[in-house]
Amino acid sequence: MNGKWEKRTERASELASSHPFASEGLRFYEGLVGFQKSLYSEIREACGRSKVPRTPGMLRREFDVFLLLPRFAPFLSFIERIAPSPLAQAARELGTQGGSRWQEVLMRFWESGVGEPANLAPAEVLLSWIFLQPYAEYLADHSAWVAPAGTPPVCPLCGGKPQAGALRPEGDGGKRSLICALCALEWDYRRLVCPACGEEDVHKLAVYTAKEFSHVRVEACDACRTYIKTIDFTKDGRADPVVDELATLPLDLWAGEHGYVKLQTNILGI
DSSP states (O other): OTHHHHHHHHHHHHHHHHOGGGHHHHHHHHHHHHHHHHHHHHHHHHHOSOOEEOOTTOGGGOOOHHHHGGGHHHHHHHHHHHSOHHHHHHHHHHHTSOHHHHHHHHHHHHHHOTTSOOSOOHHHHHHHHHHHHHHHHHHHHTEEOOOOSSOOSSOTTTOOOEEEEEEEEETTEEEEEEEETTTOOEEEOOTTSOTTTOOOOGGGEEEEEETTEEEEEEEEETTTTEEEEEEETTTOTTOOHHHHHHHOHHHHHHHHHTTOEESSOOTTOO
């Protein structure tokens, strides 16, 4: 299951070379992926490779503090070394606060989720997200569960918001899915529906593309003024939803200039 981490690293390196405007963020993300891959492997070795029965929505009720907390201090030291100054400073400050505070921060984030109020500073949310993502992905990858009926707008396994959408080849067109910002689960979602407010009027659902990123679409809703980026695999099968979402900053700038707000910021805080 570690193949996805290598794919993210390779794609980030490729896009950093071809998209200079995004290279700084993508090089930082390359470093993060290296740490996340190692942490994922450690968790898998400690917890095993078997799939555990889990019911929809229950993933976030699990939190192994004895597994995670000893690995948090090395993570903060790592972030100090590679992160941009503001995040590095936040990691340094959190590193001085000790285990009880670390446990409080991580559990508050885990219970609240990405982008939800958790009584944490923005940097604490970001650090928790980066650190806990491999744990969430491990749980999702090793869950035996039956997806609920319908197409929910949030992750049916952990309740997280979608980070990006995907259009994958199906028949003569593309089948739409959403990808969780926390556990990276991908689930089916209706093509012409806003995942933020449920708007179905096609006249209120705008799509914007740029020739530089023909395989990435801004899908915006004029009812709630929210947008999400969707990766079109019918146009580029080599894409990775997590990485290509990070690499297309000009699309975020366009959306912001037109008054749209992102449904879920990414792991770089954009």
